[in-house]
Every structure is written in C-alpha cells, then in structure tokens.
Amino acid sequence: MIKEKQVGVTMDTTVRFRIAREEDVSEIVQMLADDxxxxxxxxxxxxxxxxxxEAFQAIxxxxxxELVVAVKSEEVIGVLQLTYIPYLTYQGGWRALIESVRVHxxxxxxxxxxxxxxxxxxWAKEKGCHVVQLTTDKQRPDALRFYKKLGFVDSHEGMKYHL
Structure with a gap:
C-alpha cells in the first residue's frame, strides 16, 4: 500500500499524495477532460x-x-497513474510507467x-524500479518541456496502435 507523504511548509501550502478513492473519480475525470x-x-x-x-475498480x-491523487485543503488538485511492470531485461528489473498526469x-x-x-x-525508486517511463502526446508541447525539465529524456520512439 502506498505511503501518504506531505510536501510543504504550512497548512495553506501542504500537498498530500494518496491512493485515489472511488469518491475522487468524478473530480479525476473532470481534470482529464479539462483540455x-x-x-x-x-x-x-x-x-x-x-x-x-468500472475502470477505477480494476485499477x-x-x-x-496505483491511481494517485494530490490533495490540498481536502480538494483533489492532481492525479497520475503508476503502473509497475516486471521485465526479463535488466536482470528481471521492474519499471514504473506514469500515465494520465493532470493538475487541476x-x-x-x-x-x-x-x-x-x-x-x-x-516512490517508484522506493518500490525497487530501475527506470520510470512515460509517454506524452506530441500535441502537448508544454508537457514535453515539463518532463524534460524534470530530467526525462526522449531516448526512444513510442508508437501506438489504436483498436
């Protein structure tokens, strides 16, 4: 189970991260639809x-x-999904995939x-992952700049095949 951690110096600026609950789903979908x-x-x-x-229950x-939310003053203001993937490569290493990142x-x-x-x-490092990976839509140049600023490198070419 995920640990809840706090970031910030005062109650007004404290952000907590926790596993999403079913009652958060509406706010999460609202953020996902807000662009x-x-x-x-x-x-x-x-x-x-x-x-x-149904998707929330499966996750x-x-x-x-782990569907993780950022909470400030009891309001959900951010979300991302972490998926842990075991691999045979890297000597049986684990990867973390970050998806559906949104901030209100x-x-x-x-x-x-x-x-x-x-x-x-x-958190992925604490869980033993050797790499964190993500994809971002090419139509989101601000997101691409944001991830590069955090140290992500566009080292691979990603592809999708929609069914």
Whole structure:
C-alpha cells in the first residue's frame, strides 16, 4: 500500500499524495477532460458514466497499479497513474510507467505537477524500479518541456496502435 507523504511548509501550502478513492473519480475525470485533447476522448457528465467507475475498480484491485491523487485543503488538485511492470531485461528489473498526469486548471503553474512527479519518481525508486517511463502526446508541447525539465529524456520512439 502506498505511503501518504506531505510536501510543504504550512497548512495553506501542504500537498498530500494518496491512493485515489472511488469518491475522487468524478473530480479525476473532470481534470482529464479539462483540455483540448481530453475533451475529445472523455465524457465528464453527471451522473458519471459507469465505465469510469468500472475502470477505477480494476485499477484499485490491481496490485501493480496505483491511481494517485494530490490533495490540498481536502480538494483533489492532481492525479497520475503508476503502473509497475516486471521485465526479463535488466536482470528481471521492474519499471514504473506514469500515465494520465493532470493538475487541476486552477492549480497549474503553482508547482503541484512538479511535486507530484517528484513524489512519483521517488516512490517508484522506493518500490525497487530501475527506470520510470512515460509517454506524452506530441500535441502537448508544454508537457514535453515539463518532463524534460524534470530530467526525462526522449531516448526512444513510442508508437501506438489504436483498436
């Protein structure tokens, strides 16, 4: 189970990271849908489509997946999904895959994304992963710059085949 850690110096600026709960799913989907690309693929509506709760339950029950939220003043302001992948390469090493990184539009530019990513990298290291990898859509140049600033290197060419 994930440890909850706090970052910050006062109650007003403290950000906590924890495993998402079912009651967080609506806020998470709202963040995922809150940009040009997200609006094309997500359905944020009330009631929330059941497919999101079904996906949450599958993630929550999989010990190699963690849906992590950043919380400030009891409000969910960020999210990412960590998936732990065992490999035969690197002598049976483990990798962490980071996906679906979002910060609430009201909190963008405040350092929350950097705190969330730094926390996730450290958490993956503590779990014994030898590498952290991610993909970002080429239509998100700001995200690409952000990840490079954190030390990620575009060392591989990624491809997807949509079914």
């Amino acid at each position: 040009e690309l997200g609006r094309k693929r997500e359905r944020y509506e009330q009631p929330l489509p059941s497919c999101y709760l 929550d029950q999989d010990h190699n997946n 539009s009201r909190a963008r530019g405040s350092g929350i994304g950097e705190q969330l990513m730094t926390w996730a990298i450290q």
